[in-house]
Amino acid sequence: MKEQLELIKSNALTALDAAETPAALEELRVKLLGKKGELTAVLKQMGKLSPEERPVMGQMANSVRSAIEEKLEERKTAIHAAVLEAKLAAEAIDVTIPGETVAMGHQHPMNMVLQEIKDIFVGMGYTVVDGPEVELASYNFTRLNIEEGHPSRDRSDTFYFDDNNEILLRTQTSPMQIRYMENHKPPLCMLAPGRVFRKDEADATHSPMFHQIEGLVVAEDITMGDLKGALINIMQKIYGHDAQVRFRPHHFPFTEPSCEMDMQCHKCHGTGEVDGKVCSTCHGEGWIELLGAGMVHPKVLENCGIDPEKYSGFAFGIGLERTAMGRLKINDLRLIFDNDVRFLNQF
Numbered sequence: 001m002k003e004q005l006e007l008i009k010s011n012a013l014t015a016l017d018a019a020e021t022p023a024a025l026e027e028l029r030v031k032l033l034g035k036k037g038e039l040t041a042v043l044k045q046m047g048k049l050s051p052e053e054r055p056v057m058g059q060m061a062n063s064v065r066s067a068i069e070e071k072l073e074e075r076k077t078a079i080h081a082a083v084l085e086a087k088l089a090a091e092a093i094d095v096t097i098p099g100e101t102v103a104m105g106h107q108h109p110m111n112m113v114l115q116e117i118k119d120i121f122v123g124m125g126y127t128v129v130d131g132p133e134v135e136l137a138s139y140n141f142t143r144l145n146i147e148e149g150h151p152s153r154d155r156s157d158t159f160y161f162d163d164n165n166e167i168l169l170r171t172q173t174s175p176m177q178i179r180y181m182e183n184h185k186p187p188l189c190m191l192a193p194g195r196v197f198r199k200d201e202a203d204a205t206h207s208p209m210f211h212q213i214e215g216l217v218v219a220e221d222i223t224m225g226d227l228k229g230a231l232i233n234i235m236q237k238i239y240g241h242d243a244q245v246r247f248r249p250h251h252f253p254f255t256e257p258s259c260e261m262d263m264q265c266h267k268c269h270g271t272g273e274v275d276g277k278v279c280s281t282c283h284g285e286g287w288i289e290l291l292g293a294g295m296v297h298p299k300v301l302e303n304c305g306i307d308p309e310k311y312s313g314f315a316f317g318i319g320l321e322r323t324a325m326g327r328l329k330i331n332d333l334r335l336i337f338d339n340d341v342r343f344l345n346q347f
């Protein structure tokens with residue numbers, strides 16, 4: 001029995017040393033120490049021993065069990081450490097490998113210029129507002145003093161939704177003047193950028209959808225001088241202090257007097273020619289029309305419940321695409337709408 005126990009011990013220790021996984025270790029534990037294990041089998045034979053031998057063998061069996069248990073524990077710790085080590089090695093991340101760059105987009109060039117313009121006007125005390133693109137003819141035309149039969153109301157120029165010419169895609173941002181004055185009393189300073197729609201063929205300077213920035217200032221003692229000052233100031237801020245602009249008399253039903261402001265063509269620098277040919281950006285004019293403006297017509301003020309005897313104001317409507325073309329030296333308006341990334345990436 002003594003030999004049996006010694007054999008069990010030495011075999012067990014060798015086998016435990018060779019075990020590499022937690023599963024192999026568990027299998028050995030059951031085989032050596034379990035109810036049907038080798039040691040138990042030996043202990044079952046104790047009854048056959050003499051009373052003198054029994055305690056000696058008992059003690060020996062216990063020491064074999066302790067030795068096996070100790071070894072089991074030692075191997076368990078070692079295997080656990082090895083498994084953890086292998087896992088850490090497999091999951092290691094090399095933080096020095098360069099990362100993959102994610103391509104970032106940016107604002108559309110036209111929105112960059114819009115943002116610039118808004119910032120300038122906000123700095124001058126204007127409130128920026130938004131309004132509907134589907135508009136009523138009463139706001140888009142009638143209350144702006146554009147009477148029935150005016151050519152701009154024609155179905156060939158305007159996108160209508162109904163047969164009575166009452167609901168339309170706004171052809172200008174000027175209806176925002178009426179909407180604002182309905183809800184605000186002077187003194188007031190507002191800026192309303194947005195999309196407008198006209199039945200225009202697309203060419204280098206026209207598109208059926210484009211953007212305008214409407215401005216309106218109404219207070220006591222506002223004059224044409226204030227209008228010119230504000231517009232020249234903004235143009236110099238956008239285009240630099242040597243910006244060349246000119247004012248021409250014009251007619252708009254909702255302002256009196258009215259004017260248009262042009263900017264010198266950035267392509268031909270006012271000569272109207274490029275390489276001996278007519279400049280395609282300004283059609284040979286040398287100037288590009290940027291905005292319409294004027295002193296708010298007394299009837300428009302009255303239509304909004306504002307006393308024209310007490311208050312006066314100026315208004316303007318800037319063409320955003322054309323302003324952006326000059327600011328960013330873009331020669332063809334259609335490029336702004338094509339959304340070709342090769343173009344957009346240049347800004």
Ligand code: DAH
Nearest residue numbers: 172255292293294315316317
């Ligand atoms: N709404 C005009 C247009 O689309 C531009 C304009 C002219 C706006 C004079 C104004 C203004 O506010 O006072 O042609």
